[in-house]
Amino acid sequence: MNFLVFLQTNAAPASTGGNWSFLIMMGLIFVVMYFFMIRPQQKKQKELAKFRNSLAKGDKVITMGGIYGVIVEVKEQYVLVEVDNNVKLRVDKGSIVKDSSDIQAAGK
Template identity: 45%
Template sequence: MQGGSGQGGSAWGFLLPMILIFAIMYFLIFRPQAKKQKQHQAMINALKKGDKIVTAGGIYGTISGIKEKEKTLIVKISDNVKVEMSKSSVARVLGKEDGSS
């Protein structure tokens, strides 16, 4: 009879560490990732014409137009070079162009 009660104890002994590992993973991995994604989405929503940006591919440019319907940006890379790209490809906003250059 003692063998039966020992079986139940070992099940909890296995299940409790698994629950703890999942809870630790949630707080160390999933929550920070969701927070980072929320911040990135807020940055994308705040983009406006004239902002200097860096794309995920490392391209520096200035936003010269925004197409809300297509969720794309027109980015001026050089004097006669403009590229249309996805809003989500923006990695960082450097600031507003001052117009002195």
């Protein structure tokens, strides 16, 4: 007698829930990515835009290039920054990164 016939079993039916679990997992990954990556970046961009729109004469600022200065004049697209005595630079508002008082406050 051949015992291999008894060891042979029927294959389990294919699971149909596999597609749904894959879609649920992909949805969860997207939700986690949104809350940990996309949403904080949008919040930072809003804060930076608010800061750039509130620039005023006399504010101490830092440019993207690392130049420290004081705002002398504010226009629609650019600001005039004094970096030394009688040395003024016209800088695009988009390249103003921070207020130097924020850095001084963080250092204390």
